[in-house]
Amino acid sequence: MVEQAVAKTHLTSRSGAVDFLRILGIVAVVAGHMGAWSGPIIREGVYTWHVPLFFFLSGYLWSENRLLMAELRKRARTLLIPYGFWLALVGIWWLSQMEVIEGPAIGRLVMGGSHLAGPFAAFWFVTALFVSVVVLRAIQGVPLWLQWTLAAAALVAASLAPDVVAQVPLSALVGCACLVFVMAGREFKRIRHRVTRALSAGALILLACGAVILAGWSTYLDLKYAQLGTPVLTVLVAVGICTGLVLVAEAVIPALGTRFNAGMTTLARCGFMVVLTHAVVLVALTKLNAAPWLIFTGSLAGCWIPALLILRTPLAPFLLGSPRLNESKSPTAAAAPERV
Numbered sequence: 001m002v003e004q005a006v007a008k009t010h011l012t013s014r015s016g017a018v019d020f021l022r023i024l025g026i027v028a029v030v031a032g033h034m035g036a037w038s039g040p041i042i043r044e045g046v047y048t049w050h051v052p053l054f055f056f057l058s059g060y061l062w063s064e065n066r067l068l069m070a071e072l073r074k075r076a077r078t079l080l081i082p083y084g085f086w087l088a089l090v091g092i093w094w095l096s097q098m099e100v101i102e103g104p105a106i107g108r109l110v111m112g113g114s115h116l117a118g119p120f121a122a123f124w125f126v127t128a129l130f131v132s133v134v135v136l137r138a139i140q141g142v143p144l145w146l147q148w149t150l151a152a153a154a155l156v157a158a159s160l161a162p163d164v165v166a167q168v169p170l171s172a173l174v175g176c177a178c179l180v181f182v183m184a185g186r187e188f189k190r191i192r193h194r195v196t197r198a199l200s201a202g203a204l205i206l207l208a209c210g211a212v213i214l215a216g217w218s219t220y221l222d223l224k225y226a227q228l229g230t231p232v233l234t235v236l237v238a239v240g241i242c243t244g245l246v247l248v249a250e251a252v253i254p255a256l257g258t259r260f261n262a263g264m265t266t267l268a269r270c271g272f273m274v275v276l277t278h279a280v281v282l283v284a285l286t287k288l289n290a291a292p293w294l295i296f297t298g299s300l301a302g303c304w305i306p307a308l309l310i311l312r313t314p315l316a317p318f319l320l321g322s323p324r325l326n327e328s329k330s331p332t333a334a335a336a337p338e339r340v
Contacts, residue, residue: 016261017253018057019268021245025053026271030278030299033121034292044213047220048234049241051125052181056242058133059185064140071137075130078272078321083126085318086276087112090119093280113171114224121279124171124224131175132182151179155228155235162226174226184239188246195247202247209240269322270307277303 028050032042066074091109095101108115113124139147158165158177165173195201212218218237221229228234253261281302285295310316316324 014265015250016256016264017246017249018061019261019264020253021053021057021249022268022271023264024245025050026274027300028053029122029275030282030296033279033282033299034296035286037292037296043220044218047222048213048218048229049238049245051223052178052221052238053242053245054125055129055132055178055181056185056188056239056246058129059136059182059187060189060246062136062182062186062189066137068134068137071134075133077317079126079130081318082272082276082321083123086273087120087123090277090280094119111169113169113174114166115169119280119283121282122275124174125275128171128175128178128223131170131172132178135176136179136182136186147183151183155180158226159228159231162228165226166224171224174223177226177228178223180235181239181242185242188243192246198247199251202244202249202251205240205244206248209237209244212237266308266311266325267304269325270304270311270316270320272321273307273310273319274300274303 028046031037032046032050034042087109095105098105112120112127116123136147139150154173154176158173165177168174212233217230218234219229221227221234221238253264278299282295282299285298290298307320310319311322311325314324316322
């Protein structure tokens with residue numbers, strides 16, 4: 001009965017389970033950028049799903065009724081404005097480290113995507129997500145089979161020419177290739193109500209995907225560089241892991257109580273800043289030869305704590321892509337409705 005209630009209500013209100021997954025994804029992204037932890041566990045165990053999860057959740061929370069221009073305005077407000085602010089702030093700091101500022105450095109800031117690394121490690125994701133959701137909004141009126149054909153064609157193009165796709169400014173073609181993850185989340189949302197044993201189903205899916213990875217049949221993907229792993233299989237495993245995580249989270253997280261779920265929502269609301277800025281702290285702490293665990297926790301806490309403070313100021317919409325906290329009636333209603 002509880003799982004059925006969750007299935008009925010998760011589409012209309014802010015979900016603590018989905019917010020928990022957003023936080024999990026952010027933590028996984030930071031772990032994935034830890035050079036000291038690079039190896040098969042992070043590579044296959046984290047890179048396979050940590051970025052696809054955000055695209056999948058965008059589809060899982062998809063609103064069918066929004067028009068293209070409304071989508072553009074919403075995504076510009078929640079994605080591009082914070083992207084522009086942090087690109088300028090981090091860019092000024094980055095350029096200040098150079099003895100001589102040359103044209104190619106400015107060009108890399110403008111081109112974004114895979115042209116940026118170091119303190120800009122996750123910036124590509126923002127523009128890729130923007131392109132992905134806007135493209136889906138633009139084609140949602142065509143027959144479903146044609147939508148999937150277009151998404152598959154973008155995926156094939158990325159598989160055949162990853163270097164070319166990755167070099168396109170602002171990760172625009174990478175965003176097109178990631179369209180398949182958004183659509184997978186949207187399609188799963190449509191059948192979610194049929195899954196009545198979410199915990200067991202989710203656990204089985206995760207175990208099956210883990211077995212495929214451990215058997216060596218599926219290798220990791222790196223979407224920033226359009227590296228899609230084992231053809232077809234890695235994408236399917238990524239979708240499977242995202243599906244399993246949603247089912248397990250929706251079965252477990254609501255049971256942890258209103259306060260816990262409200263806390264997840266508050267942390268998730270300012271998590272965008274952590275995505276964009278954690279690499280700055282990571283680079284700084286790495287230069288100081290700090291211990292790996294300190295770099296990891298410092299990169300999270302050093303960004304999340306200021307973000308929580310900013311969430312309570314008028315700067316929140318510009319730096320976090322989220323309304324100021326006290327503009328909402330309650331923590332759980334902070335971003336409701338949650339359709340994206």
